[in-house]
Amino acid sequence: MPVDVERAGGRANRLRSTATSGRMVTEYWNNLFTARERGQQVLWYNGQKVNVFAQAAGLAWCHGEAYSAMLAARHQEEPAQRAADARGFMGELCSYARTHIGCALMSDTADHVAEAGLVGGPVVHGDLPLPDFTISAYPGCSSGQQWDETLYRLFGRKVPMFNVSIPFLWGNHGDALAGPEWDEALAYVVRQFREMIRFIEEQTRRPFDWDKLSEIMYYIKQAATLRTEAQELCAAVPTPASYWDWIASIAPVNFLPAGPQLVEYFASVKAEIEQRIAAVEGAVTGERYRLYFDGIMNWNNLGLLAKKFASYGAAVIAGRYTHRAFWTKPHLIDPEDPLPGIATHFLLCPLNHSAADLIRFTLEDCRKYHLDGVVFHVSRTCRSMTSPQFLIAQAAQRELGVQTMMFEGDVADASFYDDALVTMRLEAMLEAIDVQRTRVA
């Protein structure tokens, strides 16, 4: 008999330790907005985690996707998207790119932007400094490189750009970390890193600080190890932390500066999770369903979705975005020889795998975390993430018998989201899970 999902009455019980992430993020953006005052050069980069090189080179850095996501999460993205639309960047294009490009356009014209040196003043509580140079490092996504090319032209070609090309992993075991495909891809990316570092040295007019890079990677290795250990603890029932807690912890492991504070953050997250397991305290009160979330976050509706799922007693426990990206194999990071480990993680981006790999990853996570269903966020402007979703859904249904649901939305464009449809589909999936349990019983 299906349970009356509407009346489950659950609520989210977020990790208290993740509140620190918000403060760290605010501090990071404030530092970036005031970088010029300290005489720092500014790097804009898109795609993979180039920030580790920027930090080692003493730069301030802006990750384009993170900036757009931040605006979307604060519901401040629309003016920038309108500005981009007015210049012909239509709504079907990557909304991260549209928002970021729109911020640049909001300072009137490229010439004006170049003179002013600031963009986005009306949008955020601070001013995002223009880049001195840009780096693109996109795996599995063509939009990223076109995005940077657009910025390059927007800035009147006065802002130098370097592109790191990351080959797509075509094989069915792209994470095997061995074999000709992997060896060639890894060597290719490492070679480009060395060229990129020469490019950075040309722009900064000082030698790259390799010792600093080793130190950064030391902290990232420690933090990422704690993060993956903490995530694996969430196989516990009830889960002590949810996907939404890992979303709150994306910024620290994605683009914030690496240092002791990063390690402390994930140590505190892991400690709280251990405490919760000991106390049998769940991330959702009255956990009744355990779900997987496939897709990039819908940043416009982060709080809404977290509360919605929790209200049904649905604990979203893991996801492709949170559990298959961002330094997921810390044991492969060697601070003394950092480039191969960094290249490994650039290649292992979840956009850069064959559908066969993604199916395998999803099924592994469903088994590991004892999941009942998979939620697919079909992001309208991120085709890279969405293209294999039907195949993953079919495999999850066929191989594991788990229920699936799909809802449309977007990473940063609120206009693609319809809450009534999400509610209906979620309730239908939960009812189907109830029925399935009845059958098994």
Added chain:
Amino acid sequence: MATQTDPIPPYVMGVDLGSNTAKSVVLDSRGELVAHSVVQMGAVSKGGVRASIAQTLEQAGLTREHIARTIATGYGRRMVEMADRTFTEITCHARGAARMMPGVRMVIDIGGQDSKVIAVDANGFVEHFAMNDRCAGGTGKFFEVLAKAVEVELDEIGPLALRGSTEAQISSMCATFAETEVISMLAEDRPKEDILAAVHNAVAKRTVGLVNRVGIRTPIVMTGGVAKNPAAVRFLERALDVEIHLPAEPQIAGALGAALLALDDLRAMQRASAERSSAGPDGDAAGDAAVAGLADLEADLLDRQIRPDPAHGPACAHCRGAGSFVPLSIAPIDPR
């Protein structure tokens, strides 16, 4: 028909408040259909649902006091004031269709606002489902918009489309863009029959996409208002290359499923109450245990409901065997 002197019988009601119509169904305690109604209205109209409930009760000779349990479904399910619980259309259409056509394995429901394809297992449970995305393409709304564009009443578009040539194509599934395509075809003086055939073909193609997502399985039953459009069914049959079965009242499948769920609820409560009263001082605990055991009860009930009636073949009203489709009233659930 009930009279004022009868003891209050435990009737149950299912209400489906959709985007265009309100449907309600009353079942008696044996699960037999007592009355039903379909009321056309505005979008999720409270007035519409009240009218439907009133009509059904009047037809049954009952008042609200006779209804022991009500379950609502449909987009407006939370607006149904007398509902005790709500379920989604997915669960209710599957349940209703399994009752209407024993042995059904796939339900295609094209409603006013969305299209659903539901895979049903051998026991009548929802296995998986797929729905259209948030655009109106492939839904009843698509037909409405395009019927208006060709200035034909909605209930006339099906017969006209069946007379049309299937050569014309509408490429867009966006209702707005499709409307401009239709206007272009009218400007070219294309016959309305051909244009409407193209419209139906486009919806069929869209629905095939949903069917393929779930994985085709037969027998297929079609529910929802669009099932009453013969061209919609015919074009879809042609696109899928399978026979689609139609219940006599495809629009009430969701409300019927809701009513069956209400009946399950009622029986579970009665059973729990009986066990509580016979369990002495620990009656409450026994009652709770009984409620917790609803899963078994549900499985048993469903098993009884979907068992094919050997007296009736698999044919349905749509496919030549009018009258051989298992009528609602002759597949009763055994009273407990």
